[in-house]
Amino acid sequence: MAQSHNIPEAPRRAVAFADPSTTTRVLLVASGKGGVGKSSVTVNLGVALAAAGHRTAVVDADVWGFSIPRMLGIRQEPQMAGEMIVPPQSHGVACISMGFFAEEDQAVIWRGPMLHKALEQFLTDVAWNDPDFLLVDLPPGTGDISISLAQFLPRSEVYVVTTPQPAAQRVAQRAAFMASKVNLTVRGVIENMSWFTGDDGKRYELFGAGGGQELAERLDVPLIGQVPLLPALRQGADDGQPIVACEPASEVGQVFSAMAAHLVDNPPPRRIYSPELKIN
Numbered sequence: 001m002a003q004s005h006n007i008p009e010a011p012r013r014a015v016a017f018a019d020p021s022t023t024t025r026v027l028l029v030a031s032g033k034g035g036v037g038k039s040s041v042t043v044n045l046g047v048a049l050a051a052a053g054h055r056t057a058v059v060d061a062d063v064w065g066f067s068i069p070r071m072l073g074i075r076q077e078p079q080m081a082g083e084m085i086v087p088p089q090s091h092g093v094a095c096i097s098m099g100f101f102a103e104e105d106q107a108v109i110w111r112g113p114m115l116h117k118a119l120e121q122f123l124t125d126v127a128w129n130d131p132d133f134l135l136v137d138l139p140p141g142t143g144d145i146s147i148s149l150a151q152f153l154p155r156s157e158v159y160v161v162t163t164p165q166p167a168a169q170r171v172a173q174r175a176a177f178m179a180s181k182v183n184l185t186v187r188g189v190i191e192n193m194s195w196f197t198g199d200d201g202k203r204y205e206l207f208g209a210g211g212g213q214e215l216a217e218r219l220d221v222p223l224i225g226q227v228p229l230l231p232a233l234r235q236g237a238d239d240g241q242p243i244v245a246c247e248p249a250s251e252v253g254q255v256f257s258a259m260a261a262h263l264v265d266n267p268p269p270r271r272i273y274s275p276e277l278k279i280n
Contacts, residue, residue, distance in 0.1 A: 013124040015152050017134060025267065026134045026156040028149065028184070032171035034065065034140040037192040038161045040237050041227065042137040043071040043093075044252075047244040048260035050092030054132040057087065059122050060097030061149060062139040063115055069099045073240020084127040091245045094131070096122050116148045123152055133263070138175075146175075150182035157187040157268055159224070162212055164194055169211035176219050187268065189216040190259065194226035197251065203228075225259040228252055 017026050029045075031038040042058060050056040060068035072090040078100050079086045087094040098118065128134070136153070139145050149156070158179040162172035176186045191212025195203040206229065216223040227233075230252045236243040244256045 015120070015123045016128075016130075017123060017153055018155060020155070022130075022155070024128075024131055024134050025263075026136065026153050027263070028136045028138055028153070028156045028158045028179075029161060029190075030138045030146070030158055030175040030179070031140050031161045032174045033168070036161050036163050036168060036172070037227070038140070039065075039067050039071060039137050040233065041161050041190055041192055042135050043068060043237070044233075044242050044244045044256045045259060045263075046093045046133070046135050047072075047091045047242045048253075048256040049133050049135075049263070051244065051248065052257070052260050052264065054260075054264070055130070056092065056133045056135070057094040057128055057131040058096075059119075059134065059136045060095065060099065061119060061122070061136050061145055063098045063118065063145060064139060066097045066099040067237075068095055068137055069097050070240060071237045071242065073242075075240075078126075081127060083125070085125055086127050090240070091242060094128065096126050115144055119145060119148050120152060146178060147182060150179075150184055154183065156184055158184050159188050159190055160186060160215065160219075161190045161192055162215055163192055163207050164205060164211040165208040166211050166214070168207075169215040173215055173218060176215075185268065186219050186221055187266075188221050188224040188262075189219065190224060191226045193229050196229040222262075224262045225255050227255050 016022060017024055029038055029042045046056050046058050058068055060066050072093060072095055074088050074090045074095060076088045078088055087096045136149060160172050160176050162169045179186050189212050193207050195205045197203055212223050212226060228251055232247060233243045233252050236246060243250060244253050247253050
């Protein structure tokens with residue numbers, strides 16, 4: 001990747017979201033493989049949280065397949081305020097992404113250390129202003145980026161996106177197992193492409209059924225939502241008009257609103273922290 005596209009340098013800062021006193025809930029949206037609609041879920045869930053009155057931000061950590069700015073309809077670039085990057089907003093959601101620092105059709109060819117540094121800057125050099133929720137759209141799989149984010153954000157909650165087919169959920173569980181190995185807590189499963197509702201009112205399970213529930217039971221976490229297939233969901237992602245913002249009363253819009261309400265109503269167990277307490 002050309003040096004001219006590098007993220008602006010800034011002095012090293014601590015990751016505020018890792019501080020035990022932070023009020024921000026960090027939600028890592030993960031999947032075992034690509035093509036399950038993870039980024040679309042991240043965007044619409046973020047918009048649903050913002051629509052419910054919560055300060056919401058998204059880190060597009062899918063460095064190779066960045067798509068969040070397009071999905072949110074963000075046209076403006078980040079601005080600089082002193083040494084800090086001010087993230088652009090759309091539909092009430094602030095966002096930072098590699099897409100702001102590389103051409104859309106440009107391949108990002110970076111090894112682990114450069115990816116690690118870029119993610120660190122996304123978390124430390126951006127003026128996030130203490131959002132209530134920070135959603136992180138992870139790349140598919142269990143590679144360097146997921147491991148780095150586990151290090152930067154040890155207090156994160158992980159939500160795994162899968163499709164209904166058994167083969168997909170077996171791959172998705174690898175992302176969940178990775179989370180447990182790096183001491184992150186999986187808090188729920190989201191099933192995407194659950195069914196298509198035809199003009200006759202019937203539900204057609206085009207990708208099978210039961211994968212999300214089976215994965216949730218295997219991980220002992222709730223299945224927090226099943227997102228139906230709807231052409232407007234795909235169209236909204238292409239046009240930068242998330243369906244939750246444009247058609248909140250639609251079948252899909254109501255599902256995302258219900259998932260947002262679930263997240264708000266089910267915070268993680270409170271960790272008792274005392275800086276004076278030492279264990280020898």
